[in-house]
Structures are given as C-alpha cells and as structure tokens.
Amino acid sequence: MTQFESTDIFCRVIDNFGDAGVCWRLARRLLSLGVKRIRFITDHPEVLAKLAPDAEKLARVVPWDSFALEAQKPGFEPADLVIETFGCRLPESYDEALARKRALAIAADQRPPFYFNLDYLSAEDWVEESHNISGLHPRLDLPKLWFFPGFTDRTGGLLIEDDYEAEKESFMPGKKDFLASLHAGPELPTLFVFCYPVNRVEALAKGLALSDKPWNVLIAPGEAGDKLEGLLKTINARGDRIRAVRTPFLPQTEFDRLLWASDAGIIRGEDSFVRAQLAGLPFLWSTYPTEDHAHRVKLDAWLDRFVPELPASLAERYRATSVEWLEGALSPEGFRDFLEFAPMLRPALAQWQRKLLSRGDLARHMLERAQNAL
Numbered sequence: 001m002t003q004f005e006s007t008d009i010f011c012r013v014i015d016n017f018g019d020a021g022v023c024w025r026l027a028r029r030l031l032s033l034g035v036k037r038i039r040f041i042t043d044h045p046e047v048l049a050k051l052a053p054d055a056e057k058l059a060r061v062v063p064w065d066s067f068a069l070e071a072q073k074p075g076f077e078p079a080d081l082v083i084e085t086f087g088c089r090l091p092e093s094y095d096e097a098l099a100r101k102r103a104l105a106i107a108a109d110q111r112p113p114f115y116f117n118l119d120y121l122s123a124e125d126w127v128e129e130s131h132n133i134s135g136l137h138p139r140l141d142l143p144k145l146w147f148f149p150g151f152t153d154r155t156g157g158l159l160i161e162d163d164y165e166a167e168k169e170s171f172m173p174g175k176k177d178f179l180a181s182l183h184a185g186p187e188l189p190t191l192f193v194f195c196y197p198v199n200r201v202e203a204l205a206k207g208l209a210l211s212d213k214p215w216n217v218l219i220a221p222g223e224a225g226d227k228l229e230g231l232l233k234t235i236n237a238r239g240d241r242i243r244a245v246r247t248p249f250l251p252q253t254e255f256d257r258l259l260w261a262s263d264a265g266i267i268r269g270e271d272s273f274v275r276a277q278l279a280g281l282p283f284l285w286s287t288y289p290t291e292d293h294a295h296r297v298k299l300d301a302w303l304d305r306f307v308p309e310l311p312a313s314l315a316e317r318y319r320a321t322s323v324e325w326l327e328g329a330l331s332p333e334g335f336r337d338f339l340e341f342a343p344m345l346r347p348a349l350a351q352w353q354r355k356l357l358s359r360g361d362l363a364r365h366m367l368e369r370a371q372n373a374l
C-alpha cells in the first residue's frame with residue numbers, strides 16, 4: 001500500500017525490552033505493508049537480537065553511533081519515511097541531511113520525506129489533543145508529526161497484524177502441545193507472569209497456594225521471575241501443587257503464544273500490555289514504574305476506558321484488584337480472588353478486543369497519514 005521506498009526507524013533503549021519491542025513490531029508491520037528497505041538504528045542492537053534473531057534478514061540494523069558518523073558523510077541519503085520513536089532525538093547530522101533532502105525535493109517539485117515522532121502509549125485524555133500535531137525543528141526547516149498510539153479513534157490506534165486472528169486460530173488446537181513443550185501440565189489452568197522487580201510477587205505466590213486448583217505458572221525470564229520461582233519452590237516444598245515453569249525468552253513473533261496458552265496473566269510495560277488485550281487474556285497490568293507515579297495515572301486512565309465494558313458486579317472488583325496489584329497492596333486472598341473471577345472477565349475483554357481491532361492498525365494509519373500529506 002505504500003509509496004515510500006525506504007524507512008529509517010530510530011530506537012533508543014531506555015531499559016528492558018519495550019522500546020525495541022515496539023519499534024521492531026512497527027518495522028515488521030511496515031514491511032508487511034510494502035515498505036521495501038528499513039534501516040533500524042539502535043543504541044542497543046543486542047536487545048533487538050534477543051527479540052528478533054532474524055532481524056538482519058529483514059532490515060539493516062545499524063548501531064546508533066556509527067550511523068551518526070555515516071550521516072555526516074557526503075552523499076549520505078536519509079530515508080523517504082523517517083520515524084523517531086519516543087522522542088529519542090535523532091543525530092543532528094541526520095536532521096541536517098534530512099532538511100537538505102526536503103529542500104531539494106521541494107525545489108524539484110518532488111515528494112519531500114516525511115518525518116514522524118511516534119510516542120509512548122497512554123489512555124490519558126491529553127493524548128487525543130497531542131496526536132497528529134506537527135512541530136518545527138528549532139533551527140531547521142524540518143516539520144515533524146507527533147503520532148500517538150492509543151485506544152480511541154482520535155489516536156493512532158495499536159500495532160495489529162492483519163493475520164492476528166488467523167494466527168491465533170491456527171495456534172489454539174496445538175495449545176496443549178505447546179504447554180507440554182514448556183514442561184507445563186497441558187490440562188492445568190495456566191497463569192503467565194511477566195512483571196517488574198518492584199511488583200510484590202509474594203502475593204502471587206501465596207495467592208496461588210490458596211487457590212483450590214493446581215496451576216501452571218509460566219514465569220518469564222528476569223529478576224521478578226527469579227524471585228517468584230524461589231517463593232513457589234518454598235511453597236511447593238510444603239505441598240507440590242503448583243507447576244512453576246521458567247519460560248525461555250521467546251522471539252517476539254512467538255511471544256503471543258504464551259498469552260494464548262494462558263487463562264490469566266500478569267503483564268507489563270507497553271507491548272505485552274497491548275498483546276494481552278488483543279489476546280483477550282484476563283490480566284493485571286504492571287505499569288512501567290516511574291518516580292513521579294505516572295504509572296498510577298496511566299493505569300487509572302486505562303481502567304477508566306476499559307472498566308465500563310464490565311458488568312457492574314465485576315467492575316469495582318477488577319479496578320480495585322488492578323490498583324492494589326500496582327500499588328503493592330494486593331493480599332494473597334485478593335490474588336486468589338482474581339484467579340477465581342478472571343474467566344468472568346473474558347466476555348468484556350472479547351468485546352474490548354473487537355473494538356481495538358475495528359480501529360485498525362497503527363502502522364497503516366501512519367502510512368496513510370504520510371501519504372495523504374503528499
């Protein structure tokens with residue numbers, strides 16, 4: 001669908017996997033929509049390599065510093081479509097080359113390059129006001145468009161593969177085999193846990209022990225997972241009811257399987273949060289923790305949008321559990337309660353998922369926006 005031949009995506013990794021995770025998912029979407037050449041410029045290529053061992057086959061992955069030097073050389077050519085992510089600030093040499101390319105194109109009456117800043121996801125109201133707003137470079141004649149992902153029609157939407165539903169459908173008959181391949185019990189209810197070290201996994205461990213069912217617990221790699229695994233070992237020493245499984249770090253293209261195979265989840269950050277919603281998985285969100293407590297604002301904003309989908313009997317229960325989990329105040333009984341009511345969240349989550357799908361895909365919206373500017 002695209003008239004853009006080349007794209008440069010700039011990705012700085014603050015920490016963890018979400019920055020590269022979102023940028024790479026965007027890159028894959030753009031490739032599937034017909035963008036031919038992608039340069040993926042990142043200060044942490046090793047994070048990308050973990051998420052996408054095949055990245056080099058699909059894009060040219062370039063370390064940030066060497067690219068900044070490359071951009072200073074005569075004859076350097078910026079892409080037609082340029083995507084800064086999360087306000088990561090492009091090398092000055094690149095902005096200058098881009099401004100030159102733009103000026104030349106305009107002088108020759110040709111299509112100028114298009115420049116986005118793709119920002120973080122939030123359900124807060126201000127996002128609608130800030131989305132799709134153009135700003136100027138402080139020094140150069142170089143406009144840039146601020147694009148925000150989001151949950152409403154007045155935002156850019158979410159990254160959603162065209163074949164998302166088909167992939168899920170073709171996975172589901174093999175769900176038990178997948179669980180068995182992870183050494184989880186194929187017949188047991190399954191909880192997936194991917195959270196931060198600040199989150200109080202003690203409540204999870206004790207709540208699982210209180211549940212009247214034995215559970216599989218798929219524990220993602222990381223410090224919080226190490227702690228949960230240790231706690232579950234102690235609990236199992238007293239009863240051996242919980243099947244704790246450390247999952248390997250799966251390539252991003254396989255990450256959804258963990259969600260599809262689960263009955264409930266603890267997810268985090270931005271990308272796994274979106275994927276859980278697309279999967280219709282009952283979850284508690286470990287919002288990325290920040291010192292200014294913006295994580296609580298983000299959670300409340302999302303709950304304000306989602307909770308009205310729930311029947312009255314569940315609405316406050318889900319909101320309170322979500323907030324208590326984020327604030328480290330959830331009791332073991334509260335978590336056991338979540339495990340019990342999680343299946344009842346499914347119909348509302350399915351309705352929410354349909355709404356998200358109907359809003360269309362962020363990458364497609366970006367391409368349409370850039371093309372409409374021509």
Ligand SMILES: Cc1cn([C@H]2C[C@H](O)[C@@H](COP(=O)(O)OP(=O)(O)O[C@H]3O[C@@H](C)[C@H](O)[C@@H](O)[C@H]3O)O2)c(=O)[nH]c1=O
Pocket residue numbers: 014015016017018019021022051194220221248249250251252253255268269270271272273288
């Ligand atoms: C556990 C696992 C995750 N993943 C992927 C899924 C996601 O793309 C990525 C995790 O990203 P997230 O869910 O966003 O969580 P995250 O916590 O890793 O990412 C972040 O959150 C952002 C909001 C912050 O800005 C970032 O700085 C960063 O901290 O890792 C795999 O591909 N395989 C795996 O096995």
